Amino acid sequence: MQKYAKILESVRTTSPLVHQITNYVTVNDCANITLCIGASPVMSHAPEDIIDMTWAASALVLNIGTLDPDQIAGMLAAGNIAAEKKIPIILDPAGAGATPYRTRTAKQLIEELPISVIKGNTGEIGTLAGTAATVRGVDSGGVFGNKKIIVRELASRLGCVVIMSGAEDLISNGSRVAAVANGAPIMGRLSGTGCMASAVVGTFAAVAPDLMDGCISAMASMGIAGEVAAKTAAGPGSFKPAFFDAVAVLTPEQVAASAKIIEY
Amino acid sequence: MQKYAKILESVRTTSPLVHQITNYVTVNDCANITLCIGASPVMSHAPEDIIDMTWAASALVLNIGTLDPDQIAGMLAAGNIAAEKKIPIILDPAGAGATPYRTRTAKQLIEELPISVIKGNTGEIGTLAGTAATVRGVDSGGVFGNKKIIVRELASRLGCVVIMSGAEDLISNGSRVAAVANGAPIMGRLSGTGCMASAVVGTFAAVAPDLMDGCISAMASMGIAGEVAAKTAAGPGSFKPAFFDAVAVLTPEQVAASAKIIEY
């Protein structure tokens, strides 16, 4: 587990700048989780601003939770700079499968940009994999088929890391498949935990020697902090500040000791 | 009080998808309150996305707190789909009376869409009723005249339910008039309690057999949770997580026992 712990340590010592083009519902939570984990968030969307800001960043997170044509244009412009600068691009296909526009946009971003990591819930990843899957709003329904195979094949086909989040997060780079079993059910009752996970994945991807390891460490870190916060929370309202606190004091030692990672 | 309690029970068992086109100031609070009460929020605004998303939803909430022409066009497009699908449309005319643009837009939405419920503060409802009323920013000033008559006549004239929120919420469908006296003064010191109430009204309207009953139950539920949270809160900051917690654990039994509803 030491290699996963070390990635959190790197985040803390290098404090990467993570550029996030994301939705207006949970953007504040994404900024705060990035600060709490030890990095520096910045949000920018205007064509005039986006190129310079992406050039200064160490990772780019694209989240289509409240997408529109201007935002997609911005994502493509930022993505091209990220590609040129060779920094990781993380895609959160929020709501893919719920409407044709979201599904189409997620696929367009995957086609036009060298995406490094796709992180979605079961329904979203299932949709992108072309499996029968359901998404309602931005919430996951089920998926038909073996999840591990779906994740591995999608990762292999697209040449990136795929994360299917859930009670057990499944992560694959096309060859390796891992499961992270950290987390707490209450995380599903708070808006934005998925978006925050994508921000943290972007942060870890910015510093990790191996992308797959970075994704595993990010999801385990989120989950462990969630377990800590769930112990004291009386509900989703008090869980939120407790979660930010737990992320802020999370240590590499905690990750090494508490990560529940299975490699298949 | 049993019929009001049963509506909360329905929310919890059916978990309706509530599509919200709202302001960027309190949108995160609206998402979280919807999750806490037991439903599923989704926010979408692009013309390309809005029709499919509304089609999937069980209620549509329109809040003009930070309006602009593109958003109004989106509201009309979504509203037409909601009308076709016959799901309730809730209008929060935030700031109507404060500027001509807000007043005009609220009236336009009422004219062009089959609005099911209008929920505003005293000044906003007074403005729409054509009574002498004052609104400063998005905060209510006073209104001239008998509030119960204003609410009933506006509801009767527009053929919808009207909710005038305040220390005592007044609710009418044009024939019945009810008052809900739950709530706590500290709710006025937190940004977004009005917007959250509209989200909850939309959620209850999605499942209630009778729209007026749904509105009464929604306002009572918000108020009771506010009373619970106010007991432990040291100020508006700690009230907020406590309020989300109280909404999340609110039971139909609590609503039956604590609702302060007077029908006139």
Added chain:
Amino acid sequence: MQKYAKILESVRTTSPLVHQITNYVTVNDCANITLCIGASPVMSHAPEDIIDMTWAASALVLNIGTLDPDQIAGMLAAGNIAAEKKIPIILDPAGAGATPYRTRTAKQLIEELPISVIKGNTGEIGTLAGTAATVRGVDSGGVFGNKKIIVRELASRLGCVVIMSGAEDLISNGSRVAAVANGAPIMGRLSGTGCMASAVVGTFAAVAPDLMDGCISAMASMGIAGEVAAKTAAGPGSFKPAFFDAVAVLTPEQVAASAKIIEY
């Protein structure tokens, strides 16, 4: 210290309406801090709405944290009304120095509008002063030269009050230079404390007999509340509600007793 305490008292008794055109990352925090300090926030951005709303307000806060051309046009329109109505305009040049677009926009707003107060971090103020300074994302890097001289000369050149926030806030109106040493390190780990400070500066500027005194009082008030909240907070997550609570109960007596103000 009595004169600084009295300005907070004025905020509480007059409850000014503060119009804020700001970023979508921390806008909810700006609304809540304005309510907690005792004033009334309103956010509006559409050309159709902005003029009437600014006309109703007692101060205008412009924050370029997530700027784009439409927003800049709105800021200029609102700023011209503020100038005509002679209400103070506060500029938070968030991210100036990080990208040419932000630097250019901050300078454009300063050139075209009668800005009353500029409040930025060390790197942002250094950038506007033409000193060698660094800004990464929206976070301050260092600045070359004597900070007190930089602040005073920029204030003198622009004919406004300049606030350079930091562990010690430096404030000058071109002749007087003051330092406010209140605050707590944890404030730097929460997204939006800088934006909230600008909202509070706008609120105090709306009522203060002297603009420089108003800025000093605002920064001291923020800092004292931060010190109070830091004592009970377990991390940035729990600091946030505690901070809002502390601002809401902050008394003029506390300001008089705890403000650490040095005039040079």
